Amino acid sequence: MGNGIISIQASLTELERSQKVREALLSNYNHAVRDVGHYAIELDPQATSEFRSHVAALADEIATARMEVVMDSPGTLRALLRDFRDKGTRYIVDMRDELAGTARALEEILESLSQTDGDHETRLRASLSRLREISASPVAGPLGTAVASAADTIEDSIEQMKKQHQLTVSQFMTEIRVLHRRIDSLETAATVDNLTRLANRAEMTERIRASAPSAFCVVLIGLRGLLRAEVQFGKEVGEQLAAAFAKRLANSVPTPSATGRWGAEEFITIVSLKKSEALALGKRISENLSGSYACLKMGKSVRPTLQLTVGIIDAGPGDSADRILQRIDLFFGARS
Secondary structure, eight states: OOOHHHHHHHHHHHHHHHHHHHHHHHHHHHHHHHHHHTOOOSSSHHHHHHHHHHHHHHHHHHHTTTTHHHHHHHHHHHHHHHHHHHHHHHHHHHHHHHHHHHHHHHHHHHHHHHHHEEEHHHHHHHHHHHHHHHHHHHHTTTHHHHHHHHHHHHHHHHHHHHHHHHHHHHHHHHHHHHHHHHHHHHHHHHHHHHHHHTBBBHHHHHHHHHHSSEEEEEEEEEEHHHHHHHHHHHHHHHHHEEEEEEEEHHSSOOSSEEEEEEEEEEEEEEEOOOOHHHHHHHHHHHHHHHHHHEEEEEEEEEEEEEEEEEEEEEEEEEOOOOOOHHHHHHHHHHHH
């Protein structure tokens, strides 16, 4: 009897210890999630505010200790981080474009100043020379001294204007150099995400025309689920899903290659591969890119799914660009 009581007490002690460990782990996890929002970099104020609000709401849900919430929270947190990263990247790209535009405007002003400076100075000095000639001629008489003095004053003013002009040009050049350094740093920060920007149909058509009639393969990828996700969850989720798929696709194809969006649910990539290699690539794309994708809707994780249909066009030296384009349209038309 005594041994039974001791065994029960030991079990209760172990249970209490396990409960305390569980509570400590949950508390630490909750604080870690809250810190993710607290230490978010301030880029776009609206995006940062929304991110912190959604992370705080997730932490509040984790604090309830409901098993389904805790189990789903890592996926939701990853989706929140990915969305914040993408918005941060767009903010950086927009800032880079704005700075590039400012730099171009300054360069145009600088060029205009450089072009007009010489013309104005030449005309002014020619006029000064004429005034001095008049002041020295007998016609000027007693006014000659006054005219010569006025010419000297004007020349001094020209020199002061020239120095100010040179200072302004120097300041412009410094500003331009600073802007270009900032543009370079922003381009470096955005390089990874720029790789996922896909060409449009017109650009891909030009690439095909430029590549034909040499040998290459075109991987055709038709989707099911992209438009359905937009209808079911909203336009923002549809855009997230398309961006996530584009990134996975860009990371799946070899370098060099050209990848673009042919239609709403149609993508193609041009690769310099043999047909057997292109078929293997198409199989990997079909297997690895099909399935569910984590997206965000009002700070909550949703998982729309995509189904892929993949085809290969083996373009040989005898295939014209028009023939290849016709085969692309036939493939995607058969899915309709």
